[in-house]
Amino acid sequence: MDNRQLLINLSKLTDGERVEMKKLGILSPDNKIGESVYPAIHKLRPPIEKHVTHAPHVINEAYDYKKPSSFSRALRLDFGGHKVLLISGTASVNEEGKAEHIGDFNAQLWRTYVNITNLLAAEEMTWHDVVRTTNYLRDIERDYAEFNKIRTSFYSWLQLDPLPASTGIQARLCWETLLIEIEVYAISKSE
Numbered sequence: 001m002d003n004r005q006l007l008i009n010l011s012k013l014t015d016g017e018r019v020e021m022k023k024l025g026i027l028s029p030d031n032k033i034g035e036s037v038y039p040a041i042h043k044l045r046p047p048i049e050k051h052v053t054h055a056p057h058v059i060n061e062a063y064d065y066k067k068p069s070s071f072s073r074a075l076r077l078d079f080g081g082h083k084v085l086l087i088s089g090t091a092s093v094n095e096e097g098k099a100e101h102i103g104d105f106n107a108q109l110w111r112t113y114v115n116i117t118n119l120l121a122a123e124e125m126t127w128h129d130v131v132r133t134t135n136y137l138r139d140i141e142r143d144y145a146e147f148n149k150i151r152t153s154f155y156s157w158l159q160l161d162p163l164p165a166s167t168g169i170q171a172r173l174c175w176e177t178l179l180i181e182i183e184v185y186a187i188s189k190s191e
Contacts, residue, residue, distance in 0.1 A: 051076040053085065055118035059093055074119045078190060085123050087184035089136060090115050091173065099177040105143050108179050109150050116184055127158050129186040132165045136181040140170035143179065 010031070013021070021027040053074035074087040092100045092108035093115065101107035120126055135151075137143050147168070155163060173181050 048077055048079075051078075053087075053119055053122050055115065055122050056095060058095055058118045059090070059115045074123075076123050081190050083123065083125075083188055083190050085120065085125055085129070085184070085186040085188075087116060087119050087186070089134075089181040089183045090119065091175075091178045091181040093178075099175060102177045105179045106146055106150060109147060112180055112182050113154060116182060120184075120186060123186075124191070125186050125188050127155075127160060129188040130160075130164045130184055131187055132185040133167075134183040135166065135168045136171040136173060136183075137168060138171070138173055138179045140168060144168060147180065 010033070018027060018031060022029065026033065052072045053076055055073070059073060071088050073090070074085055077084045077086070090112055092111035094100050094111075100111045117127065120129065135147065137147060171181075173179075
């Protein structure tokens with residue numbers, strides 16, 4: 001199982017969990033962790049190549065949290081002459097995995113833009129390659145006007161034209177201290 005561990009307590013599984021984990025091949029009939037019987041890499045076709053993107057000088061890896069999170073900050077996919085960058089929901093988190101600017105929505109949004117800009121740069125991309133953003137605000141009624149003012153100013157400064165497609169959603173974010181989180185999709189030609 002690579003160097004990661006199961007974070008679940010096998011002795012506290014519900015009957016339903018056991019049934020479903022057996023169907024996945026995680027548990028053997030005698031309730032022990034089994035060797036993976038889940039289909040391995042496709043036999044007839046290889047999976048799309050995925051490359052993890054890092055920007056450790058501004059944002060930590062998600063798995064490095066004290067309570068590990070099971071996602072990559074960003075993945076690059078290569079499609080015959082084009083690359084697609086999928087950036088996970090990104091917030092005002094620093095290189096040590098700690099929230100920055102607690103209680104300051106505007107500063108959190110700017111820090112989020114710093115983190116995303118650096119993840120884009122790690123793949124030699126810029127905001128001009130961004131085709132879609134999904135913006136999660138903890139309190140959309142309170143913060144949307146400020147969010148839109150800062151986003152419009154940032155995009156104007158970048159001279160983005162056309163603007164990325166976008167959705168704004170009110171959501172409970174993973175930490176109480178985070179007020180904004182942005183997910184990004186970018187596409188560019190491969191060099």
